[in-house]
Amino acid sequence: MQTFAVCKIRSRVDEPSKEDTLDTSRLAKKHVLITGAARGMGAAIAENFAEQGAKVCVADVNLEGCQEVVDRIKAKGGEAIAVQMDVTKRADIVAGVQATVDAFGSINVMLNNAGINKPLMFLDITEENWQQIMDVNGLGCLMGMQEAAKQMIKQGPQDEPYKIINVGSIVSRMAFDDVVPYSCSKHAVLAMINGGAKAWHSTTLR
Numbered sequence: 001m002q003t004f005a006v007c008k009i010r011s012r013v014d015e016p017s018k019e020d021t022l023d024t025s026r027l028a029k030k031h032v033l034i035t036g037a038a039r040g041m042g043a044a045i046a047e048n049f050a051e052q053g054a055k056v057c058v059a060d061v062n063l064e065g066c067q068e069v070v071d072r073i074k075a076k077g078g079e080a081i082a083v084q085m086d087v088t089k090r091a092d093i094v095a096g097v098q099a100t101v102d103a104f105g106s107i108n109v110m111l112n113n114a115g116i117n118k119p120l121m122f123l124d125i126t127e128e129n130w131q132q133i134m135d136v137n138g139l140g141c142l143m144g145m146q147e148a149a150k151q152m153i154k155q156g157p158q159d160e161p162y163k164i165i166n167v168g169s170i171v172s173r174m175a176f177d178d179v180v181p182y183s184c185s186k187h188a189v190l191a192m193i194n195g196g197a198k199a200w201h202s203t204t205l206r
């Protein structure tokens with residue numbers, strides 16, 4: 001599993017040192033679709049990837065937020081598009097993958113970042129609370145992996161392995177009494193990571 005650093009915390013405000021300067025060509029051949037990218041961690045990852053040369057599809061239910069991220073990327077000379085996507089709807093994911101291919105020629109990195117959490121104590125968890133969290137965090141991740149993998153397999157082998165990256169959480173390995181549905185959804189994500197690795201071990205998907 002390949003990981004990427006989103007940012008480096010600096011102890012003082014000054015000009016970046018040589019070691020802090022991003023390699024703007026590191027991800028130059030990467031065409032990346034990132035879900036849940038209108039704000040927070042997803043937006044930071046999208047901007048970081050673009051600064052390192054990737055072409056990014058910024059996807060989220062919040063299209064206005066996506067466009068703001070895209071505008072910031074373009075202001076720095078990067079290339080990005082905004083796509084409205086509800087990860088609980090397979091058609092939206094299919095459309096997002098296709099938009100990435102149409103804009104950049106291919107997709108070679110899928111980052112399933114979209115996720116929600118609505119904490120409730122154990123005895124207060126409702127069917128609605130459970131289903132909404134599992135649909136976004138679990139089903140959304142599953143369908144994102146599936147649709148990205150289908151397109152990557154269709155594209156055929158490339159110089160470097162394709163990457164499907166899922167955002168997990170420490171709660172996939174720990175128990176908390178006020179985030180049980182969220183914890184279960186991240187257990188599911190962990191299972192999908194392992195299942196996908198086994199399913200695609202003989203392909204160029206990682």
